[in-house]
Amino acid sequence: MWQEVEALGLSIVDSQTTLDTYRTLTIHCLVAGDYLRPSRYTIETLTLHFAVDQNVNMDADIGNWVLIGVVIRLALRMGLHRDPSHWPTIRPLQAELRRRIWIALYQMDYFTSTQIGLPRIIKDSQCDTRPPAHLFDDDIGFEHDEIPPERPLTDHSPLLYMIQRNSIIKVSAEIYDAAEAAPPTSATIAVLSAKLQKAIDALPEWLKYKPLETAIVETPVTLLNRMFIDILIQKAIYLLHRHSFTKGSTGEESTRSNDICIQSALAILEHQRRMTEETQPGGLMFSIRWKIASSLNHEFLQATMMLCFALSRINDGDAEMSNSCPLHRRDDIVEALTSAKGLWEKNADRSIEAQKAAKAITKVLKQDMGESSMPPWTPSDGLFGQAPGIAPQSYLGNFDYGQDVALDLSLFTVNDEVEPFRDMLDDFVSIEGGWPKDISLE
Known part of the structure; x- marks a missing residue:
């Protein structure tokens, strides 16, 4: 705005x-x-x-x-x-x-x-x-006794984007509820994964994400809509894998979970970087820069903290994290955090969260370079648990849904893996039916 x-x-x-x-x-x-x-x-x-x-x-x-x-x-x-x-x-x-x-x-x-x-x-x-129904505003009026035939999916409109986005949000909301209420069973996770993949497959081609370099003939609004839907998909996928990532579980499934979550955070921060870049003068989305919703800052914030968390665990010698994070991926994390730090600092004058995100990145990068040690801090619920995510190109990939990846009340207990993060997160987080009797149509 x-x-x-x-x-x-x-x-x-x-x-x-x-x-x-x-x-x-x-x-x-x-x-x-x-x-x-x-x-x-x-x-x-x-x-x-x-x-x-x-x-x-x-x-x-x-x-x-x-x-x-x-x-x-x-x-x-x-x-x-x-x-x-x-x-x-x-x-x-x-x-x-x-x-x-x-x-x-x-x-x-x-x-x-x-x-x-x-x-x-x-x-x-x-x-x-x-x-x-997918109708333009002038397709239906007070004189109609029936809803006219819907417009085809090839007729782009803001309403069609909202309808298609809703199919992803419906499944994402179901995943969010299942992960919050109680640890979901492996069968539940498999069902939700299938539902999400079905919703992804049903998206029209013009809404499926493609690298901006291959889509320069598309309208700016289409580019933005694709990026937003991709972020929604990644967030839903992360909710299916966050438990193993934050708990630091052991085993092959946990290794894949760590890789998926690191991949997700890298992709989310890449969206942040490209959106910032393309809304500058001369960028592909400069003409619609006002459409970039401030609510996306939450997704970028969570991705930032996911990578800070992962890098800190790598530096602490976490075996599972190190096994799932080869050297090139560690370099990608450092590069992404370095870029994100500059973006957060630009908004630090009007956002407390941006200030603290930049401060958190500074601390973890200094720890990575061995220039300073970070004081301990206590993790707070709701920070990592709600972060978005992205899987490899196939989105859901091959994952053993027999593992327990739900959020439970013990998720944020202090353990050896998060010991170096105690003080930083405390400093980072500032807040964390029936038939109607009354139907008024006038």
Whole structure:
């Protein structure tokens, strides 16, 4: 958002004042409209209010998780979690608008919950709203008694991107829930892996990630959408492998898990580097630099700490990590962290998390070079556990799902592998159904 401010020639102070005024007036409208008794545009206004809060601040804020919880509960009261087909009195246009609102809220719930490391608000077992039809805004109007035929997948549109992205998020949310509630069984992990691969395979070709060097004829928005979906896929895969990585388990499966997680973090930070590079003057995405969501900083932050964690364990002589991290991969880690350090330092003046990320990288790189030893620190839950990931090119690869890779309450106990990290992470982390009775369509 600040990049858009700069593009418009506005000062940060003036833009902040404008945003604060807009936010205040939005709140006044919500209060005057008695938002707890939702009417026609209540959810849309609340969603706009949430988006302003979410994008202005680069750092994670627990208040956004609380706010989206309020918005979702009001949406539940309006019956948005049930598909409009249950009520024949709802016109096709109204039905499609309700589906569009719900898919947006579902995705906001996932992003906000994983960013904070707390449970999602929406329970999938209590919802049956299907994705909206792929239609352009002028394809359907109040005069339609039936939903027109959908546009083909070759007709690119922001709505199609959201629909396709939702197929990945649905599986990712299921993985997130399974990993948080209790250690999933090997059978559960295998099923979720198959679901994710099916969702990946179903993506249209124009949304599957390709190196930017091979896609220079694509539109900037398409390039950004591909990168974002790839990050989502990698995050889901990491959730299936994070336990062995953070626990420092032994065995062949753990070695593969370590390799997958290191690969994932390297790929995520490469996305960060390329996005930063291509949003500069002359870059492929300079014209849409304002679209780079601040929520992605969380994914980049987690990838940064994953590599710091891995490099520290290598330097401490962790046998399993050393076996799964040959010399060239260790060099890749150092190079990626060095690059990320410069990127975090550029945002340090307006982000506490960026300051601490740069500080963490500095410490672990100094340890790697033998210039200084790092004081011990205590790991905090929610930092490594929510990090994204990427597998090799086949995404899921060949992995033995018989191992236990779930998150449990003992995951963050202090052990020999993380002893050198005690003080740094403490310094790094600052915060860490049914038929509706009320359906308001007017």
